[in-house]
Amino acid sequence: MRGIREKILPPGGHSFRLIKWDRSLDEVESVIAPDRSIRIAGSGNRWHFHTEMELTLFLRGQGTKFVGDHIGPFADGDLVLLGERLPHYWHTKGPSEGISVQFHFPQDHPFWGFPENSPAERLFQLAGHGMSISGKTAQVISSLMQELAKNAGAAQLGILLIILARLSEAPARDLKRLSERGFNLPNESPYQDAMARAVRHLVANFREEIKLEDLLSLTRMTRPTFARQFKKHSGHSYSGFLNRLRVQAACRELENSERGILDISLACGFPHVSFFNRLFRREMKCNPTEYRLKSRSRKKGRK
Structure with a gap:
């Protein structure tokens, strides 16, 4: 597997990169102009990070998103702002479609030479934890992002500046921090x-029994080194990461199936339902039955 640091190169004549996909994160295109794009290798389907900030909109698709130490679901309309060097990964279930804009405006960048951009400094700091964008702000930004692909040159840059301005002015209720801790991984x-x-192995096999020895063999690392580096790179111990994966899978089952609690806990990799219930309450602030009732009530309210 290639290294987890993605090297992003904006196309010639551009100060940022706009990418889009209509089926899979393996098959993405770098948008050069409204009628021209280049196929490039996608990185969103694996755990990685990059120096650039990124704003990603899922027009279609669902699955699990990993942003720093955050593990949670995503669906159509999910809009996330990522800060520099923040590890992330979109584990999609089936086809997806979306748009991402990637940009790098360090302190010595001409962007900061315009005093009108100073409010964005706070936004960039918050983005270090990743932010989920919702409400009216998400509606406005989602529309503007789709306009990016329809424009070129200064007009396209102007839309990006408007996007950053709207995010900088957004009410706190529309911005939710995702990762508890910040990350600044080395290049x-x-x-x-x-x-x-290790992350890919855990995501692919979380429903089965996974022993620490399996991960040590896979990574060719000693126990102390693995524990230290996994915590540094993911924000979790390997067991904590694994349990969060399992709880998120259980949430999806509770929302979308009629299976009993015992069956769900076993299917999601928990050998003991009592441990599952305790962990679920700790993570979700309610028991599995209450979560199922709340999720179905929300669905009815949206109809």
């Missing part, structure tokens, strides 16, 4: 590939 590290392999 190069001998542990990057190993951590990416």
